[in-house]
Amino acid sequence: MTTPRAAKALRVAMIGYGFMGAAHSQGWRTAPRFFDLPLEVDMAVVVGRDREQAEKAAAKLGWREAATDWREVIEREDIDLIDICTPSDSHAEIAIAALRAGKHVLCEKPLANTVGEAEAMAEAAAEAAERRVFAMVGFTYRRVPATALARDLIAAGEIGAVRQARAAYLQDWLASEDAPLTWRLDKRIAGSGALGDLGAHIVDMVQYVTGESIESVSGLLRTFVTERPVLGSSVGLPGTGGAERGPVTVDDAALFTGALIGGGVATFEATRMAMGRKNGLRFEISGTEGAIAFDLERLNELELYTTSDGANAGFRRILVTEPEHPYAGAWWPAGHGLGYEHGFSNQVRDLVGAIAAGKQPAPSFADGLQVQRVLDAVERSSEAGSAWLDIHPLERSVTS
Template structure:
């Protein structure tokens, strides 16, 4: 990589996701042979003291207090967006129109209309060689990537059931402060978009099918919370005895779903009919909550097919459970340790049996993005892929707002 052309990165935002992305940009070229050499050129944030501290801590060369300055700079090739969802569209569109590649955190936007506009701009930019990707990092978990490979190989046969949960417990304390993630104007939605979006994307990606309709229920358990930080205002006091503000997003989301093969002129992996069965897609059930006491980051996915089943839980992220129905019926699930060099991404890391962690998904995301940019190929997931997730999120909210009425996921631009 010493002779590789640099890929100069400007990142917007430096909190939790900014830390994960910074680690990935630094680490990827040290474990993978990349055709472009990522450089942590500049990071932007509104708080000058905060962004300077982050730049020093995470290894960025310079700072800006206005993201527009990143886009204006000639020494920036790619904009990495790690900000709340209400800012994604403006930043991404400006960057793409200025000729900068874009990596944008999920969910793509706070509305279908914003996501559609971003997708149109991204498709036009791609024709000029300017590429974009949405950051659904769980796609780069080796065990989930292996699950997709096994589905593509037909080892599950026709998929009948998709069962997805994303369970956390960090909001169970009613006195936890009111942050931007609990403000619909900034975050778009609560557990649905924050963590449920990952389950939706993973389920569609692994099955090779789209969710076409949903029936949903959303619940907010804690209606108001103590204000925190600059939300309190001058002279205000935070904490449980101070002023409170309304929670305007969901705490938990539940929905049933139906899948159908993609209508792209070809037959997707996982489509029905390989065993003489119907072409009807599978049915699914999804749950996302930040109120599941004891569950820290249980991103779970199970697929049941005509030939076998797969099950995954991120709290045991280096393994995949597989049931092969061609074996003795009483054999049950067997555990695959996804640490072999033949498994996705793992050959570049540690010896067999030495597991990976949460941060490695972001590193693999950088690897795939850099390789795609160098090859001039559309990275995956594209903004169009992320728009499909956005349409599912919108359909879930619409159904929940209408007494769980069945809501179709619209394919046409709204």
Template sequence: MTELRVATIGYAFMGRAHSNAWRNVGAYFDVPDVQQAVLVGRDPAATKEAARRHGWADTATDWRDVVGRDDIDVIDICAPGWLHAEIAIAALQAGQHVLVEKPLSNTLAEARAMVDAAAAAPGQVAMVGFTYRRVPALAYARRLIAEGRLGTVRQVRASYLQDWLADAAAPMTWRLRKDTAGSGALGDIASHAVDQVQYLTGQKVTTASGTLRTFVTERPGPDGTEPVTVDDAAWATLGLDGGAVASVEVSRVALGCKNALTIEVYGSAGALAFDLERPNELRFLDGSDPASESGFRRVVVTEPEHPYLDAWWPQGHVLGWEHAFTHQAADFLGAVASGTQASPSFAEGLAVQEVLDAIESSAARGGAPLRIGE
């Protein structure tokens, strides 16, 4: 396999990030060549301008025009969540590989249907884009935990705080309507936090209790004030099958926080901490150090021995947020080339969706703990 022809559906925020990855991945990783064949968007003029800027050969205004085409190998879905299931299932049934942005879908029923479609298409790669797995510092943190450097993991704290909706006058968008977004901060950013809890520890969430809050209940829309039908913030306590307990806090109205994903993991023999606003750093504590020397050390994750770094610059030269998307594209293309399934799979995306559903159901019952799947 020497070339894969990609169609990306969506040209806005995520479409730009994915376009950057497809354009650059072959320059740094040993993967099949990528042909940026088609960019899909509903606005013809805006889509053509985005295609010109980001290196796409052609455009379309309807995803149905690219799904099933013989000259398209990969369908990359950056559309809103309510479209994920329909597009992904159609592409898998047409014999195409699929990369879909998180969360997997808006509902459990849709997520399960996507998992079934992937299982019925074992020759195609079906992957969900939990991109922060590809941040080198977090991939290295997972390695340290797997090697036993933290001992038995006891506690995890995951917080993802943003403030882009802190202003009550911020306008209505599709992300604030339940029928298009599914949920608010819960699906948008708690999905990342929950995935990291399971990815880093290697443990599955088995129980969840949650609280949701909508602080701004109305927003200005094009036709006047509209009700906000999703959450602004969410809190959860999660029980894991290895005995650890995790706390998750997310918000899109936390004034002063721009993209603050912070993760702390505490074990019997060590601890670590990460902050996405300092993406090249990992703080690590070795519990075997004498008390007189005990403390967190700052690890700058830019050495060739760190995950993904040997493809980039000399040690000490930092990477940015966008590089994780290039790493994701490299892993996806590598799975296609080798005929293996990529991780996170649709099944892993469903596992996150089940936790989010349990948090939402628990919140509706006053925060009562629920077993996953109840």
């Protein structure tokens, strides 16, 4: 077992180069050019199963070289950090091996496919942290300036004690019955459907902005389209279906209610069947003295209502682009908005800063485990007729 060698550069290997790999690459490329990072970032190697495609990805995304065996890359002495952008069925094996080899880890969400896998990952991360080797889970929406500001305002008491949280993540890319079967619709690979893919984000977001864990849930899952065209089969005109169809083994929609540790309640909706909604992550937090609302499709804005405004009280729009706002000062002049990709650069800033300082980055694998326990309880609740289930063992608070 080795530990990372002291170096001016943080030498990164990324495993997987699909949608999330491209987004993470954007973050690694761009963060050093906008933030004064305490370590240089060396985009050393990207790993994929197909040599030719991995080499194309390396050239396109900015990595120095390509490889096809992640196990060999993890054992290399010239690698300090492993960035995991693979489907979630491989997260546990890769992350645990990397941590035991003395490599820092950034792992995409959801942390794993099962609570057991997530527990093993969190245990490995805790052991590694004792050697100043750190792990972080990529809940990137925490790095949107408006969501970070929402957390700051709630922590400062702007809306008083939290009473209710309402959160939804709505997409429509599976609304058509002829949308093709992909790995995201296979429970063996994805773990769950909208629940894990989208629900993980809103569970983490509510816990993050309120600073409170979910202690119990009641859930309902539905799969509306049970078979879809197999990729590569002959697909006819819209509505005619394909020559070959395969089973969908995950949920299309998840609805659940949660109780917060501070006494408040929360409602959640996650679906990939919401016609007309492309990437609509929304939350509204209501407290004893006001409320805060956010919509990812208007990600540079935050709505704030406080009773202190008296007769003129009402939601007011905050354009979260001022230098004083979280992350915003590193980017453009006030009023010039950021986009989806900036969250990944902000994530790199936080991760590199924590590693250089020898501190645990957030969200930790323990935070990812808490989310996994909530997702698992929602699934078991649905199977039990929406019974209320406690989250055990419960992490009492959520790291910032």
